[in-house]
Amino acid sequence: MHGLLLHAPHDVRHATDLPDPRVEAPGDAVVAVAASGLCGSDLHPYEGREPFRPDVVPGHEAVGVVVEVGDAVRGFGPGDRVLVPFTTSCGTCGPCRRGLSARCVHGALFGWGDPDDLTVPALHGGQAQHLRVPHADGTLVAVPDGRDDLDAVLLADNLPTGWTAVERLGDVRGATVAVQGLGSVGLCAVWSALRLGADRVVGIDPVAARRQRAERLGAVTAAPEAGPELVTEATGEGVAGVVEAAGVTAAQAAAVRLVRPGGVVSLISVQTEEAFGFSPITLYDRNLTVVSGRAPVRSALDRLLAHLDGVALPTDVVITHPDVPLADGAATYATFAAREAGLVKAVFRP
Ligand SMILES: NC(=O)c1ccc[n+]([C@@H]2O[C@H](COP(=O)([O-])OP(=O)(O)OC[C@H]3O[C@@H](n4cnc5c(N)ncnc54)[C@H](O)[C@@H]3O)[C@@H](O)[C@H]2O)c1
Ligand SMILES: [Zn+2]
Ligand SMILES: [Zn+2]
Structure with missing residues (x-):
């Protein structure tokens, strides 16, 4: 598949030979990404404010369609339209039960690999064609009826x-x-x-x-x-x-x-x-x-989605660049970091 890699600070690359994500554990799903946001949080490693593991696919605000699920996944199957909150969550541990899905004891941040502990695999992010989602049942959220991909990107994080x-x-x-x-x-x-x-x-x-x-x-x-x-x-x-x-x-x-x-x-x-x-x-x-503290998106959506049913989101005001090819990733990161050209939020379309 093709997708972006953060190779070094200020060095985002578009790679066309990335391995296709696969189901690795029974609770995994693989999602074909339809849209993936670029967030201010992506700028911390990009600008060198945060240490990071090189050559991990960045991006943590993905929306797409499930293409494959592991044997243990009950709530989702191929063809389901889903949004992917920016961290994974099991749904059953203490923090998850207390509404703090972002601090799930089994959770991980998409687009991130610990630079200090290479024995823990990185969790590649959504700025690519496909995305592996661990703990799919506890993490994924069905895109509510009437929400387009851009609304759903905004619901995945911001x-x-x-x-x-x-x-x-x-x-x-x-x-x-x-x-x-x-x-x-x-x-x-x-x-x-x-x-x-x-x-x-x-x-x-x-x-x-x-x-x-x-x-x-x-x-x-x-x-x-x-x-x-x-x-x-x-x-x-x-x-x-x-x-x-x-x-x-x-x-x-x-x-x-x-x-x-x-x-x-x-x-x-x-x-x-x-x-x-x-x-x-x-x-x-x-x-x-x-x-x-980190926002517990999955827990928040469990409360928020009913409340926002039928409510127009501020998507048009916030997303200024709704349709950016991944091949323009390097230039788009640079423009975003410089706060140039009226770019507030860009969304990649693999
Ligand atoms: N807690 C969470 O779970 C969570 C989730 C998503 C994003 N974030 C963080 O939220 C922050 C904002 O994200 P974003 O995507 O909107 O980023 P952004 O970089 O697009 O926005 C930051 C804004 O702050 C403005 N700014 C700079 N200096 C300022 C000052 N002195 N006073 C007022 N404004 C100033 C900038 O001009 C810019 O418009 C980032 O730190 C991001 O990492 C946190
Ligand atoms: Zn974000
Ligand atoms: Zn949990």
Whole structure:
């Protein structure tokens, strides 16, 4: 099959001679990928912020059709249209039962191989023609009727991630909240906050074109340097909660100033630094709560899908490049990393 490989930082290659994934364990499924997202999380290894094992197929937001299942798979069979949450989950261990599928004790992250322990096989990702899915029954989600491939890509990660980030703020009904970072995750958080009843959302991002997309969803927006003034104007005392979806220390430092005393800062960005961008003293002096962690997409979808039945998702606002050939992978990664040319989210079509 053909697909992408992350060979080294800033070096994504399109390979045409990759081995076809096969069922390796009775619980596996193999999915023919129809669409696969490019996520801000793919940039951490690409930009060298996160160590990685070279030559693993990246990508963790796949949608497609099941082509083969192992003997133990009960819930899915060939021909089923599925979305693949970004981690595998068994569905039965402690974390899975507690709604924390992203921390399944048997789980793994798609598109990832531990660089320090080569005895554990990598789990290749979705930016390729086919994808092997371990623990298929506990991991896969049937694409709901009426959802196209692009909606389903958003449901495989960024929409439930943005939703989870807002839920971690507590009850936002009637409140003003801020979202820092208006990439795909932040835009999904803006949309989720308004659906969960927030009165106002202040979106903050240095990129004007991204701010405009947040405004289309109903946010008021500012560049980072103008954020504090807009928040003071809008609320006087600070926002009830901040979703930090920027992934930079500067945004964390700002977040603990934008939030009012007693408020919540929800760090949904992947953490790649050894230290926070704020001090324990600031948290203490302002009685703040900070929450963080990988979004449990499979668990979240179990709750969310019924709630979102018939609801139009913000797919058109978020996905700017819906139809990118894998052969353009290297250039698309570079454009995305540079935040150039209006690219917020690209979707590969193998
Ligand atoms: N917790 C999870 O489970 C989970 C899941 C998916 C993605 N993520 C993470 O969420 C983050 C966002 O993902 P994305 O796909 O939207 O990425 P992205 O890179 O497209 O978006 C990040 C945005 O932050 C903006 N930004 C940079 N500096 C800023 C600042 N000082 N203040 C405000 N905004 C600033 C950038 O301009 C950009 O628009 C990444 O760290 C990603 O790894 C986490
Ligand atoms: Zn992602
Ligand atoms: Zn589990």
